[in-house]
Amino acid sequence: MTLNSNIPEGPLEEKWTSHKFNTKLVAPQNRRKFEVIIVGTGLAGGSAAATLGEMGYNVKVFCFQDSPRRAHSIAAQGGINAAKNYKNDGDSVHRLFYDTIKGGDYRAREANVHRLAEISVQIIDQCVSQGVPFAREYGGLLDNRSFGGAQVSRTFYARGQTGQQLLLGAYQALERQIDAGSVKMYARHEMLDLVTENGRAVGIITRDLVSGQIERHSAHAVVLATGGYGNVFYLSTNAKGSNVTAAWRAHKKGAYFANPCYTQIHPTCIPVSGDYQSKLTLMSESLRNDGRIWVPKDKNDKRAPDQIPEADRDYYLERIYPSFANLVPRDVASRAAKRMVDDGYGVGSLKNGVHLDFKTALHRLGRNVIEQRYGNLFDMYANISGEDPYTQPMRIYPAVHYTMGGLWVDYNLMSNLPGLFVLGEANFSDHGANRMGASALMQGLADGYFVLPTTIAGELANHLNQPAPSTDSAAFVEAEAGVREQINRLLTPRGTRSVDPFHKELGHLCWDYCGMARNKAGLETAIKEIDTLRQEFWSDVRVLGNGESLNQSLEKAGRVADFLELGQLMCQDALHREESCGGHFREEHQTPDGEAQRDDENFAYAAAWEYNGAGKSATLHKEELVFENVHLAQRSYK
């Protein structure tokens, strides 16, 4: 099967505008004839559901949490980018486009990224009109701050809780549609399979997590907005429930999974404190605006951090990257921290972190300003670490945070399966090999508020006056039987190990061999060991209880089963990509000074993988990336 990205013709700046005109419409009176399923209620799914509901479509929305307001977008701290140029500092749509392409290490589609930059300005307007309480200047205007990877101030924020406020905006718009009757909400429901008929997505199978009931839902289109797969590493900044199950089950039904090896390690997280650790906590990247990162020059320095004089500190980012300094992109900052710790310069009792120090900023701005900007983050840090960041530097270390890979989609955000759309972090489309800070919120809302509502009409219009597919068809019966069988298989072994130990072991394998740095031998080892682990899981997992009531172990087991398959694909993708780019760093491919070495001649493509069965090598399909508007160069932040 050839992959058609369906990028519109014409100059870059006009593609989206002309595409909107050329895409078929569904007239208002016809919209109520269409059923649309949306899975996930984060920024992408929540905003899409609200908007499609407003437009008059019949929407069913599913989330595994007890309320759509709890989706993990809520935890995003720092901000959302938009090319408003309110600061008059030379920003523009083109500059945001360029920064995002460059930040993604030239592995994203130009046309998608330009559309994202164009839409960014509308998102801010939309959110303001909904009442999102963005930070304001004293004159009443919107405030901005700068963020990693950019030399302009284009980030809008609501203290350290931007994701929360944007999500509540989308959630409230969604609840308004639920009240109006255009959207039906299914909370505490998990999608366990995609149903396809003749290669087309026609519905989903869900499990009601409270009653255990297995249900069939059909629609004219299915939209997955189910987030990323960072929890394959067990420890990540993702919520505990974040999972790849919906996307993975769609993959097993034929949807291609693209660039799974592009995973983002966030440079500023609180280091691990013990093996009971259940998740990692991010300290917003915005802290790098005012915090300075350093390690002692002497790796055996035993003094308390505040006793180490300036002359004995190595502000290594400022030293190596003078022009971006502490604001280099995430992948660059993360690898630099890893090198310091690997070389023995780590700080803290486990020597597993580097310092993020606010002394200079506290002196320059005063405690009040720092509290205003970062108060909640400082409190969170103090709470978790038991240390006071106002009087001693924070300790930070990189952690898995975001996944750029995801289901392959074309320009319309439709997967290779007609009728299946994928939004937000769940797709692969806009961030290339590395996502810029404050761009995840932008993409989620761009996809949900503005892109999908246009492009889904183009697909639905082909099915006008066709009823939603019957849920009695062989495809639905078969899919439901498959789901029931899998649940039984998980409950049957009553083996010797619970789910978490399997998940932890998978996480260790992925972190050790497919984390911040990767090499051929390690990846080959990981593929073998994950395969063995998966087989042990299915024969030896202990899931107690039954499938007919709330059973959190059973939920976890189903998700870990999918992570075990995904982990293998992630390693296969990382093994095949014989270059370094963005978040994918192959030790064999680096410049003499240790930076990522791309191979544009051989790898300027998106790798879309086709499923061949658990443990079987997947089949590669390539979408060549064509760069007509930017010149491919080695990224330099020096």
Place this chain on the structure above:
Amino acid sequence: MSLNLLLKVWRQNGPNDEGRFETYSPNDIDEDMSFLEMLDVVNEDLIAQNKEPIAFDHDCREGICGSCGVVINGVPHGPKKMTTTCQLHMRNFKSGDTITVEPWRSTSFPVIKDLVVDRSAFDAIIQAGGHIAAPTGAARDGNEILIPKPVADQAFEAAACIGCGACVAACPNGAGQLFTAAKLAHLNLLPQGQPERWSRTVAMVDTMEEYFGSCTNYAECEAACPKGISIDFIAKMNRDYLKAKFKDKRSTTKIDTSEAGG
């Protein structure tokens, strides 16, 4: 430092089960663990003994999603102020402590299983009016609406509510005032929220009263709130509700425009 504890945990198989306390004695609990990580350890022990683990809601484990929340020694989210259960660390306890763990206690939040409750009444209040009608695409430039910083800041303080339900669990009357008032303050303070201010207030308060008890100013809600939402917002809600009731009836009810137009 590690702790040895005596844990009394509420176990209830389902909504119709009577429920009872069960006692566990976790040992060697690291003081750097979060409360939920301590429960993880207890659960792993239970599974090892072929006993079903304790069900509890949790997700982000960084204090923002509002999923978690249990009553610890009679206090929602436990002894530390301004802290969700997931952000409560075991260094706040001493070795030898007895800790009682219960679900939110409120008839408005029925128990689903063990420590998991149904908080969908909160969503019903937001459905009733906790929004600004701003369909996608119609917005004007964000900077055309000037919002003085103190107003934006106050709206933010109210909007910081995470919807966990601790306020209801803490209230002797099981009132939902703090949650409702916080959302009303967020939207009613902002210029964008003015057109629907009065209808929103009436709709949300009336829905709240269908589900929750009445407020008699115990202020336990404010003390339990992990985000420090102020009860001053309740006073503001009451003022707005009174004003709305005095206003022209036509502006307090939704006007059906679905049949209008040509």
